[in-house]
Amino acid sequence: MDRQEKCAYFKNLLEQVEKEKGLSAKALLLEKTSFFQAAIQLFPFLQNVLSEETYSLKAFLATGQAEIVFSEQFEKEPFQSFCTYLDQLESFYHPIGGIIGYHYKVLSLMEEKEKSEDLDFLPPPYYDIREETEKVCDGVLHGIKSLEHIGELYVVGGAGDRLSLVDPVSGKPLPVAKLAFEGRTLLETLLRDIEAREYLFYKLFHRSITTPIVLMTSIEKNNDAEIKKMLEESNFLGRGESNFKRVLQPVVPLIATDGNWVVAKPSHIVTKPGGHGVVWKLLEDENAFEWLQGRKREGLIVRQINNPAAGQDYGLLALSGFSMKEEKSFGFNGCPQRHNAPEGMNVIKEKSGESFLTNLEYTEFKKHAAKNLDIEKFPANTNILFVRIDVIRQTLKQLPFPGMIINLKLEIPTLRKGEVVKLPAARLETTMQNMADVIPADKSVLLYNKRSKTISVAKKSLSSKNVIEDTPQGAFYDLLVERKALLEERLGFKVPEMPQKADFVEQGPSFLFSYNPALGPLYSVIEQKIQGGAFSDRAELDLEIADASIRNLTVDGSFLLEAKVATRKKNGFGEEALSDKVGRALFHNVTVFNKGIDREKTKDYWNKDITRQEVFQVILEGNSECVAQDVTIKGNMQIVVPDGVRVILYQEGDECKARFESLDKEGPLWNYSLEEQRIKLEYSNTL
Numbered sequence: 001m002d003r004q005e006k007c008a009y010f011k012n013l014l015e016q017v018e019k020e021k022g023l024s025a026k027a028l029l030l031e032k033t034s035f036f037q038a039a040i041q042l043f044p045f046l047q048n049v050l051s052e053e054t055y056s057l058k059a060f061l062a063t064g065q066a067e068i069v070f071s072e073q074f075e076k077e078p079f080q081s082f083c084t085y086l087d088q089l090e091s092f093y094h095p096i097g098g099i100i101g102y103h104y105k106v107l108s109l110m111e112e113k114e115k116s117e118d119l120d121f122l123p124p125p126y127y128d129i130r131e132e133t134e135k136v137c138d139g140v141l142h143g144i145k146s147l148e149h150i151g152e153l154y155v156v157g158g159a160g161d162r163l164s165l166v167d168p169v170s171g172k173p174l175p176v177a178k179l180a181f182e183g184r185t186l187l188e189t190l191l192r193d194i195e196a197r198e199y200l201f202y203k204l205f206h207r208s209i210t211t212p213i214v215l216m217t218s219i220e221k222n223n224d225a226e227i228k229k230m231l232e233e234s235n236f237l238g239r240g241e242s243n244f245k246r247v248l249q250p251v252v253p254l255i256a257t258d259g260n261w262v263v264a265k266p267s268h269i270v271t272k273p274g275g276h277g278v279v280w281k282l283l284e285d286e287n288a289f290e291w292l293q294g295r296k297r298e299g300l301i302v303r304q305i306n307n308p309a310a311g312q313d314y315g316l317l318a319l320s321g322f323s324m325k326e327e328k329s330f331g332f333n334g335c336p337q338r339h340n341a342p343e344g345m346n347v348i349k350e351k352s353g354e355s356f357l358t359n360l361e362y363t364e365f366k367k368h369a370a371k372n373l374d375i376e377k378f379p380a381n382t383n384i385l386f387v388r389i390d391v392i393r394q395t396l397k398q399l400p401f402p403g404m405i406i407n408l409k410l411e412i413p414t415l416r417k418g419e420v421v422k423l424p425a426a427r428l429e430t431t432m433q434n435m436a437d438v439i440p441a442d443k444s445v446l447l448y449n450k451r452s453k454t455i456s457v458a459k460k461s462l463s464s465k466n467v468i469e470d471t472p473q474g475a476f477y478d479l480l481v482e483r484k485a486l487l488e489e490r491l492g493f494k495v496p497e498m499p500q501k502a503d504f505v506e507q508g509p510s511f512l513f514s515y516n517p518a519l520g521p522l523y524s525v526i527e528q529k530i531q532g533g534a535f536s537d538r539a540e541l542d543l544e545i546a547d548a549s550i551r552n553l554t555v556d557g558s559f560l561l562e563a564k565v566a567t568r569k570k571n572g573f574g575e576e577a578l579s580d581k582v583g584r585a586l587f588h589n590v591t592v593f594n595k596g597i598d599r600e601k602t603k604d605y606w607n608k609d610i611t612r613q614e615v616f617q618v619i620l621e622g623n624s625e626c627v628a629q630d631v632t633i634k635g636n637m638q639i640v641v642p643d644g645v646r647v648i649l650y651q652e653g654d655e656c657k658a659r660f661e662s663l664d665k666e667g668p669l670w671n672y673s674l675e676e677q678r679i680k681l682e683y684s685n686t687l
Helices: 003-019 023-031 034-042 055-062 076-092 098-112 134-145 186-205 220-233 276-285 288-294 315-325 366-371 389-395 432-438 472-490 501-507 523-529
Strands: 120-122 150-155 213-218 244-249 251-253 263-265 271-273 299-304 330-335 345-351 354-360 380-388 411-416 419-426 444-448 511-515 530-535 539-544 547-556 558-563 584-593 616-620 625-634 637-641 645-652 655-662 670-675 678-683
Touching: 003 023, 003 098, 023 034, 023 055, 034 055, 055 076, 055 098, 076 098, 076 276, 098 419, 120 366, 134 186, 134 315, 150 186, 150 276, 186 220, 186 315, 186 670, 213 220, 213 276, 213 288, 220 244, 244 276, 244 288, 276 288, 276 389, 276 432, 288 389, 299 315, 315 330, 315 380, 315 444, 330 354, 330 432, 354 432, 354 444, 380 389, 380 432, 389 432, 472 501, 472 511, 472 523, 523 530, 523 547, 523 670, 523 678, 539 547, 547 558, 558 584, 584 616, 616 625, 625 637, 625 655, 637 645, 637 655
Parallel strands: 150 213, 150 299, 213 244, 330 444, 345 380, 511 539, 530 547, 539 558, 547 584, 558 616, 584 625, 616 637, 625 645
Antiparallel strands: 120 345, 251 271, 263 411, 299 380, 330 380, 345 354, 411 419, 645 655, 670 678
């Protein structure tokens, strides 16, 4: 049979199986198929195990894949593991017909790839949140107030093949979540973002909250074990083990264009994670939705691991705020498209008189080319989502696998008749954002933000120094451009011009600025803490602190300010509470002058692998303070301030000197309050 004939055959077989009542009757039907009988004849050992094995093995044999997958030499150990895998595959894809349904669906998508559905697409309505209007501020404030009712879902199971990420010691491949970006893993970056929002809630309402987080991991590249190890080694970043739940993304067979499964070697099929759209069914199957609702969570914010840009300013708070306030079931954060970028777009999909605000995946553009869509009019879908848990649980009954697609862009080596050949192959992928395909448009919401605040992904390694889009270097560049805008437009700093993207890798950045997101994360909060200053060319400022006041700061060289306790009081193991007993710093009218970064020895700025000739560094070890006013700090200098101690920097002639003293009073540097829809900061007079 050719592929088209196979597609028709399996469609008919699936219909027949679904008509049968009970598993025994279904199994008996499968045993009568020609593919099943051929497998028994070719591999006699199967007759000895079939009576002991489950329905899933019989379903597999009925797909005609035994000759492709098995060898004549029967090995018990891999066969048992393979049968266990088939059980899992059959169970998970039961709503579409299990193994036979999965096989048929991939073949049917291969046949229909160029056929367009009878759909109309219109540009969607959205809330423009690019400027801080009163409506936007109101939505953000509602997002802050709703934090104790929101959980978070991080899709961290991606294979990340294009990043070529390996352990430098063992050489083993690593998951995307372990990519070191700006000195910490991408997973830690996401966790710091949520802690910053929790800290903002704490400062406003004086209650410590800890958001429950679901992580969808996978077995790909030992992803689940590596993430588990990362969390354990970091003591769960003080968030407590009980506030994390991992669910394991299923891996699915690759099927080549000849209609057969891809095989690496006998009895070893090639599998990949089954797309992030499986997450909703997975959360239901693994009781993660119940776990969240048991913690009084009504909604979920969803992020992917490879986008470190999404946590800036108020984008995520606005998404949850607008969605919760207007009782929406589904929400998207969108932004302007990047020309020719491989990303989906938000659309209004009209079908049979009904409208849905949803996503059209970029792999489907060609399929709908005849509709002459003016793509520039549609916002980019960024996979930053809000979902209302109770609605999604009900919607799952109607759409367990949203946005089923295939992508045949890669040729995969596979074993065929004893020889390795390369064939285009695909797996059944699903898209989590297309759960909105069956949610009425009036129950969904789309926010439209600046692209620089919304998305810049790190999903492939650098292959050309002139093309940095979608690489870690490109994501870092985009973050620096956004931070430059923050410094100049909101904080009143003079900052050197950035090099063009094409020159960035060779030249390096013209400045470095990074900060703990708990410093805000809202720009409107940061600008009350920091005002006025200048960066010299190649200057570096790293503010790893939340409670700080900076006025008129000039940096010519490197200045690193680190609070070891920035938001959470470190009190041993387990969950640690947000606290005011953190590191605090006041720098007014200060100039930092030193040799700074060694440009010859520093190659990778994006992962903070930086060599410095000289640096001014302040380390606040706990509930400690640093005060500097009207001073110039020259050369190499490091100050470590123990817990319970204040250091005062003062000028004596040309020298900056330090005086240490015990804290005579404690408390936060800033008091937060609400003034209509805006957050106002006032000094608490503790320094």
